[in-house]
């Protein structure tokens with residue numbers, strides 16, 4: 099007979115781990131298991147990202163993203179201080195390179211103000227030169243509280259909390275079926291993987307790039323599909339790092355949830371340029387040459403993706419050019435950092451974003467959580483979900499307490 103838990107969480111990324119931590123914090127007696135398909139925790143989005151603790155500039159006012167990013171940043175800063183994880187409030191500058199971009203920057207400043215981002219400053223060229231001496235722009239928006247952190251260290255600290263509070267974390271368990279079964283007067287769920295199974299009173303899925311697949315296992319397929327967008331980074335050579343003090347971003351295109359190729363100083367002193375946003379040819383396709391024909395065919399046959407591709411083919415084609423041709427990538431950065439030369443950039447790592455797309459071709463903008471009965475699915479948790487992880491975890495824990503009888 100398999101072991102029975104009150105709650106099973108699928109996915110050992112930063113969102114699953116934060117949710118497990120928040121649940122055990124509220125319910126110390128809860129029997130909880132977290133199932134991760136890899137041999138290690140935190141191998142996907144949670145450790146393949148820009149490492150930026152976002153202040154919440156971009157998100158639609160009143161959205162889950164806006165609220166949970168603001169709350170999550172404060173909760174993360176507290177958690178990091180309590181656990182000795184370094185976090186650096188280096189600040190971020192968004193740069194309008196010409197007059198045509200100034201309205202976009204002003205609209206961003208308005209939105210950021212409405213979202214309650216503290217300390218914002220709209221600046222001109224002189225102040226830009228003080229903040230980032232090598233940046234060229236006609237105007238800028240400074241967010242002094244934006245920070246950087248190592249999200250891997252944060253995620254492992256969540257895992258330590260889960261284990262210390264009696265939660266079980268099982269690795270190498272790729273859940274491939276979730277079945278409902280009668281149990282006494284009620285129901286329980288059986289989660290199976292290749293060589294094992296557990297029973298649980300309730301399930302919370304935080305499966306990132308596979309969230310739609312896990313949702314389909316419980317009959318919650320819905321009309322949203324995950325489209326994997328690869329983002330490559332290039333590293334600045336050590337001699338070129340002097341060009342960047344902190345975080346430098348272009349004015350974003352509000353039609354897309356991606357923020358444009360930016361420059362990010364990392365906790366270890368490296369500076370990365372990126373990420374771009376090209377279609378990945380596999381859900382975990384970190385390299386251009388990683389192709390899983392079945393996964394690619396599914397994406398290309400998906401009506402939502404086709405509508406998206408048809409609407410934005412020009413932007414998509416430009417991204418694919420930047421993807422294969424370094425000078426085009428470098429030219430994008432040179433718009434606001436003119437001294438950067440092609441040879442200052444070396445190959446760097448990549449990440450793959452789990453971005454949900456609706457049947458009508460719209461990119462799902464907000465964090466989305468669905469499910470019914472004793473099952474909850476995190477369906478869309480792209481950036482800034484690492485920043486917001488503790489707040490997302492708290493929200494899921496509250497929802498679980500309301501929906502499931504946790505005893």
Ligand SMILES: Cc1cc2nc3c(=O)[nH]c(=O)nc-3n(C[C@H](O)[C@H](O)[C@H](O)COP(=O)(O)OP(=O)(O)OC[C@H]3O[C@@H](n4cnc5c(N)ncnc54)[C@H](O)[C@@H]3O)c2cc1C
Nearest residue numbers: 109111112113135143144147148150273306449480483485
């Ligand atoms: C390029 C890039 C840059 C980003 N930059 C930032 C940033 O600067 N700041 C920020 O806040 N956010 C950023 N993000 C977003 C952030 O990294 C993600 O939103 C966050 O990591 C999502 O966490 P997650 O736990 O949902 O997903 P993941 O980290 O992908 O974890 C999901 C886990 O579920 C597991 N899993 C999947 N299916 C199963 C199954 N069937 N059985 C068992 N386990 C399963 C996977 O193996 C994985 O470990 C960025 C993302 C990318 C890709």
